[in-house]
Amino acid sequence: MTDTLTPPAPVAETEPAPFSSRITTNRYGLLLVAPVLVLTGLIVVYPVGYSLYMSLTSSNPITGSSRFVWFENYTQFFASADFWRSLVLTLVYVACVTVMGTIVALGSALLLREKFFGRRFLMAVIVLPWALSTYAAAVVWRYVYSPQFGFSAAVSEHLGAGATDFLTSATVIPALALVHAWQFAPLGTYFLLATLQMVPDDLYKLARVDGVGLLGRFRHITMPYVRLPLAIFLVLIGGQAATAFDLIYFLTSGGPGGASRTLPFLIYEETFQDQRLGSGAAMSWVLLLVIVVLTVSYYVFALRVGARKNKGEDE
Amino acid sequence: MSSLRRSVLVHLGALVLAVWTLVPLVWLVLTSVKPSNEFASKPLRFLPTDFDFSNYPRLLGFDATSPSGTKLGPSAHSSLIVDGLINSAEVAVAVTIISLMVSVPASYALARLNLRWREMGLMAIVATRAIPPIATTIPFFALFSTLGLSGTRTGLVIAHLTIAVPLLVWIGTSFFASMPAGLEKMARIDGCSRFQAMTKIVIPAALPSITAMGVIAFLTSWNEFMFALIFNTGSDAQTFPSALASMFFQVSVPTEVAAATCLGLLPPLLLATVFQRFIRKVNFVGI
Structure with missing residues (x-):
């Protein structure tokens, strides 16, 4: 490269592109949203699912043991x-x-x-x-x-x-x-x-x-x-x-x-x-x-x- | 209707609105500075004869002198209130940092990347806000008892994140979407990677909005009552709202409770005042 009129080649082309620029947009986006999705899954979806399960059980406050009772809780308070x-x-x-x-x-x-x-x-x-x-x-x-x-x-x-x-x-x-x-x-x-x-x-x-x-x-x-x-x-x-x-x-x-x-x-x-x-x-x-x-x-x-x-x- | 009559009516209405809004608040502040032998005097006085500010230092654990010259020791509830304020601040700061760390990149991605599942992802995150807190309290209570997290600051931080993160993602997405398009393209032309375009260009430009998000996260945690009451009442990690509830329902002097309430209102009011020009940009329709 002796000719001064030739512009220097862009650096990005000689080095591999950074990781974030190589993956597809959807994957990159998923990567950024992932922490929130995991957090939402762990702290919202899980408790809600667990609460649905709990609503079908009856627990003993003294021993802490619980048993599955189907819809007994619902029929009880509906009455x-x-x-x-x-x-x-x-x-x-x-x-x-x-x-x-x-x-x-x-x-x-x-x-x-x-x-x-x-x-x-x-x-x-x-x-x-x-x-x-x-x-x-x-x-x-x-x-x-x-x-x-x-x-x-x-x-x-x-x-x-x-x-x-x-x-x-x-x-x-x-x-x-x-x-x-x-x-x-x-x-x-x-x-x-x-x-x-x-x-x-x-x-x-x-x-x-x-x-x-x-x-x-x-x-x-x-x-x-x-x-x-x-x-x-x-x-x-x-x-x-x-x-x-x-x-x-x-x-x-x-x-x-x-x-x-x-x-x-x-x-x-x-x-x-x-x-x-x-x-x-x-x-x-x-x-x-x-x-x-x-x-x-x-x-x-x-x-x-x-x-x-x-x-x-x-x- | 003549314009004079209209003007008189409008001013009367404004007076009614001002009284309706302010009188309950002013009454609380006035009660907090009434001498303890006067707040329930018969007949009730609107204004105290003497302003007695001693409740405030006494709640913070200091000695104080009443206007009549009596020396008073710290309030019986001072350690409850001081510990509560400190715990509340710690929990709120942790919630602010963690929720910003996860929701800023997420709302950036949801607002500015052309994602296939954008709408669905945003809906899924925001829909969690519709769940009533009492419905998540019960499974958390059971889970925290098993994991030994009830009565700890960590547990309360986790519980508060369930409220703060979806809220911040919702607000943040609308913030990032309102920034000029093509910021990233210019950054990429200048040699930034896709990740650097976000960290070096877009996020610094969005700092005022991110500040607003941080303030909202702090306030959300500071103001939350039900989780604080159910998980942490009576523990070392008791935060201000449940400390105030304990004081409220124990034998306590009403003027002291009023002063304690005012103390708890100071941090959020200060924050809201200092950062109000950032907060005013928030699109509150989603909240």
Whole structure:
């Protein structure tokens, strides 16, 4: 190579290509994803499979021995009134959380769409409840609800009413649902607000000129826009509510008298207090089924309402 | 509706939203600084007559003086809370490091390589998030009892990885997918191998996003309650949430519990504030 005009040969061609460049893309990708796949397999797939097996066994808490009982666990709790009560409480709780969460999220998103003094401050602080861990939110509300030193007691005293306890059996489910909505609504507010800001203001003005009332404008302009983010929010908060444990543990521990013993809490008691692991595992499969049914029905509901709306607009 | 009436209504609504959001939090902080003889006074006061910050040093194991001049020793629960905070930090740091190590390459591959099974792989990883924690708690409890992992930090780290890794892969994939296409091609032209294109070019460019992933992993572990309660309550490896639960359900002074809760909220709030400009990029729809 005496001729200076000849460019030097690229190094890569004289040396063997590095390992990562020699293998096919699919293999290289598999190599990078492998740790996660192994980890997911070991720590998720295995426990789930094991839990399915456990749900078909009955173990003796004293000797630790277990025997295979097929579906005895399932038939046993299907026959117990406590289980059905818990299932109903779970559904009522999910319904309360969904309704309250939607009202708060949609209300605050519509409000934050307006211009007002302190809007930037409010935008920043509404995320705080969502940033808390759930157990901390539960402690926070324990201090709001406490009849001895709670904020609600202080307010009702100053209004001249006696201290009221919101965590009695009649009101405990809505009271818990309110805390849940307080914590998770900000997520929905952000979803909905991002969408609402895309709605052109002119649409509202035109509708007003045409004499469409407030409710009509909400139904025909706002709703079609927020349908999808609302559906996502409903699925998320519904799933959260169906598996809620931290809140119930700190605020009521399932009480009073089992009035707030939803399925996750019943599973906790069955498994870790009464040491019936098989039965607890079986119930957790029922809970999983409940969540799947809820998620699918929320999606179907949202999509059906959507389809009907779109059809109405075409006609 | 006249614009004045509308404006008044909007401001009223904003006031209601601010009160609804902030009052519970402010009440907890106020309770934590009320003198211990005053928090349940009749009638209840909204603001304390004296601000008493002594609960905070006392929970951390120091002596303190109350505003009335009384010398007070450390709180009876101080070792519970301090050990809990330290254990929580150790577990959360381990979870952050391990979950970043496995999920950064994986989300890079899922986002930027043209893989045949890309969609399926991502779905399989993300679908594990749908499993309710109580359903995985039971098999883990049985498994950990057999392996001697219950009541250890290692066990809790493993349990937290089941939540953190799928979450990080989901967020990370959307991060890497949003970076300009062709980064790798340029790196390859400059003589990088395929692996170096990732480690020397793409990952350094993605550092802000990876920081956000790290913060989210830390917070996920720090905030997790059920595994912490069931596996580690009463052991040396008890983390903050279960320490707080023990304190909460034992005989304890409510103002001290309030202060302990505030202490546990400080690390995540500090992290979230310091790194908020990174976190704001996260696509939260998947969470």
